[in-house]
Amino acid sequence: MKNFILFLFFISTTCFSQDVKEKIAKETCECTSKLDTASMNGSDLELNFGLCMLESYNKHINEFTDNEKLDFENNAQMEKFGEEIALKMLTICPDMILKLGDGYKNEDTVSDDLTIEGVFNGTKAETFFNVIIKEESGKTTKLILLDYFDNAYLIQDKLIKNNQTVKVTYYEAKLFDSKTNSFVVTKILTNIIQK
Known part of the structure; x- marks a missing residue:
């Protein structure tokens, strides 16, 4: 019985975490839809995508458990989180994800620094x-x-x-x-x- 209760707890927290990520994906889609993507290169587009995603994450930060919260200095964790949100965005706003990919394919290799x-x-x-x-x-x-x-x-x-x-x-x-x-x-x- 104890194992069954632990199993239910694990399933409910996983589902809850997925619901929060769905919200973040939806809000990120809404935020990025306001961007003037035609005038942006791949770097600008990715940067603004990240800012939209983090703005939404910050709104919902209290919905994550302590071990699920992002460590902004952990690049691997940040990258994984971004990929998870982008995958969820594929079903909500696939055009934006395609633009993100196209931005990198079309970007010049010349540095603009x-x-x-x-x-x-x-x-x-x-x-x-x-x-x-x-x-x-x-x-x-x-x-x-x-x-x-x-x-x-x-x-x-x-x-x-x-x-x-x-x-x-x-x-x-x-x-x-x-x-x-x-x-x-x-x-x-x-x-x-x-x-």
């Missing part, structure tokens, strides 16, 4: 984690630390000090800002080098 040189002016946690660079001209530029790159540890472990000269590379993406209900051109940090 831009560079800035200046002094490191600290970091600031806002909607995203910002890295602030003051250029020689006096202009202050905020870049978002969003994806992993080899030198990210320099920021993560606070190895770069204020007023230290750095060179950063980045690309621009239009991210959906839910506060203003509009797309905002944002600089996404791809590398930082100490000078």
Whole structure:
């Protein structure tokens, strides 16, 4: 009898978890349907897909058990979760998943990375984690630390000090800002080098 009760508990928590993931897939479909996908490359599309998915996940975070909650530093777990949601989206909005795949097939292999040189002016946690660079001209530029790159540890472990000269590379993406209900051109940090 005890084993039967444990079995029922396991089945009910698995089904419950699946229901939450169905909700997240549906809300991610709704969010991505508002995107101007025609003007986005594969990277921008994947980035915005991820942001839509995480926005929905955050709405439903309390519906997950502690061992099911995402560890944002665990890339394998994040990737697996994204794949599960994308699979569920195939039945709800298959066109969006196909666009995600097509975006990568059609993307040029030429890098669109831009560079800035200046002094490191600290970091600031806002909607995203910002890295602030003051250029020689006096202009202050905020870049978002969003994806992993080899030198990210320099920021993560606070190895770069204020007023230290750095060179950063980045690309621009239009991210959906839910506060203003509009797309905002944002600089996404791809590398930082100490000078």
